[in-house]
Amino acid sequence: MCRLALPGFIDKVYPLTVGDKVQKGTPLLDLTIPDWVEAQSEYLLLRETGGTATQTEGILERLRLAGMPEADIRRLIATQKIQTRFTLKAPNWMA
Structure with a gap:
């Protein structure tokens, strides 16, 4: 079972x-x-x-606290492009 803390849409x-x-x-x-x-x-x-470093770090921390995976945050920083679709993958405990 999975529970998301934010509203969203299942695309696939x-x-x-x-x-x-x-x-x-x-x-x-x-x-x-x-x-x-x-x-x-x-x-x-x-x-x-x-924007200041404090402001940008604040946004990144908000994404972390909202549950955005660290790999997706790193991708945002590296590419400077918005990602609109996120893939939920099986965690360790399912293996």
């Missing part, structure tokens, strides 16, 4: 059936989480308009 459910062996990292769902998209937009706006 990967095909699995009862009894399938699921490995760590197996894609389960593709999601759109509007709060994450909005916060990424705020981060990029601050970067473009000369």
Whole structure:
């Protein structure tokens, strides 16, 4: 069972059936989480308009606290592009 702390939309459910062996990292769902998209937009706006390091770090921390995976946060910083779809993958305990 999975519970998201933020409202979002399921864009895709990967095909699995009862009894399938699921490995760590197996894609389960593709999601759109509007709060994450909005916060990424705020981060990029601050970067473009000369926001302070404290402001940009605050946005990144908000994303972390909202549950955005660290790999996706690193991708945002590296690419400076908003990601609108996120793939929920099987955690360690499912393997």
